[in-house]
Amino acid sequence: MGKAKTSEEIRRIARAGRLVAACHRQIRGWLAPGISTAEIDRRIERYILSRNGKAAQKGYKGYPYATCASVNDVACHGFPDERPLTEGDVVTFDLVVERDGWLADSAWSYPVGAIDPRSAHLLRTAKGALYAGLVAARAGNRIGDIGHAIETFVSRTGCRVLPGFVGHGIGRSLHEPPQVPPTGQAGTGARLVEGMALTIEPIITVGQPDTWLARDGWTVRTRDGARAAQFEHTVAITKEGPRILTRRPRAPRRQR
Ligand code: MF3
Ligand code: CO
Numbered sequence: 001m002g003k004a005k006t007s008e009e010i011r012r013i014a015r016a017g018r019l020v021a022a023c024h025r026q027i028r029g030w031l032a033p034g035i036s037t038a039e040i041d042r043r044i045e046r047y048i049l050s051r052n053g054k055a056a057q058k059g060y061k062g063y064p065y066a067t068c069a070s071v072n073d074v075a076c077h078g079f080p081d082e083r084p085l086t087e088g089d090v091v092t093f094d095l096v097v098e099r100d101g102w103l104a105d106s107a108w109s110y111p112v113g114a115i116d117p118r119s120a121h122l123l124r125t126a127k128g129a130l131y132a133g134l135v136a137a138r139a140g141n142r143i144g145d146i147g148h149a150i151e152t153f154v155s156r157t158g159c160r161v162l163p164g165f166v167g168h169g170i171g172r173s174l175h176e177p178p179q180v181p182p183t184g185q186a187g188t189g190a191r192l193v194e195g196m197a198l199t200i201e202p203i204i205t206v207g208q209p210d211t212w213l214a215r216d217g218w219t220v221r222t223r224d225g226a227r228a229a230q231f232e233h234t235v236a237i238t239k240e241g242p243r244i245l246t247r248r249p250r251a252p253r254r255q256r
């Protein structure tokens with residue numbers, strides 16, 4: 001059972017969440033053919049430190065980097081590396097920030113330059129899957145309603161959900177109960193209550209939903225080599241419904 005948090009505790013997670021969101025805005029600005037994921041990882045680690053945060057993935061269970069950078073057929077937990085990204089790649093950056101002892105977690109998939117139509121469909125579907133799950137994250141619903149909503153949405157797209165890659169409660173630690181599976185049956189599982197902070201993070205592929213773990217112990221790839229994408233937010237269950245704690249700030253208005 002996930003413990004409900006006080007509104008003060010949710011505020012602290014939201015503070016970490018704003019820095020996570022700002023990191024993603026930086027990544028979006030830097031991404032272009034020619035830059036490497038390792039370079040982005042270094043910039044993000046510096047950026048987080050400069051804003052009085054900690055890159056909480058680094059050292060977590062021995063994970064060596066601030067971000068996970070998962071390119072094309074890498075489903076999740078890819079290591080940033082020095083290879084330049086090339087036009088047409090799809091890359092997911094996943095990152096966790098700790099601020100004053102509280103954590104927030106968000107992953108986002110990005111196109112590098114112009115991408116093929118199938119990859120664009122993948123990105124739209126994976127983002128839609130996150131929001132389908134978010135809509136079901138309401139007090140009174142159950143955990144299974146979230147996975148059910150995700151599966152139902154994705155089943156109409158020709159894409160597939162990778163089962164077993166679960167979201168989680170989050171707060172002072174990265175992985176708290178309950179688990180938030182991206183698949184499930186409506187009306188089953190733990191009851192969602194006001195004050196819970198959760199991540200929703202379905203991984204979607206245009207191919208078959210089977211994966212293998214590389215010898216580095218982290219990198220997860222699709223078995224058939226098909227591309228995968230993942231959008232993840234940290235969300236609080238509130239009286240008014242789901243509140244996204246890692247929401248991207250609006251781009252500043254351009255001066256005229
Ligand atoms: N952000 C990931 C998650 O959703 C963390 C992956 S494990 C790590 O749980 F070691 F990379 F941090
Ligand atoms: Co997560």
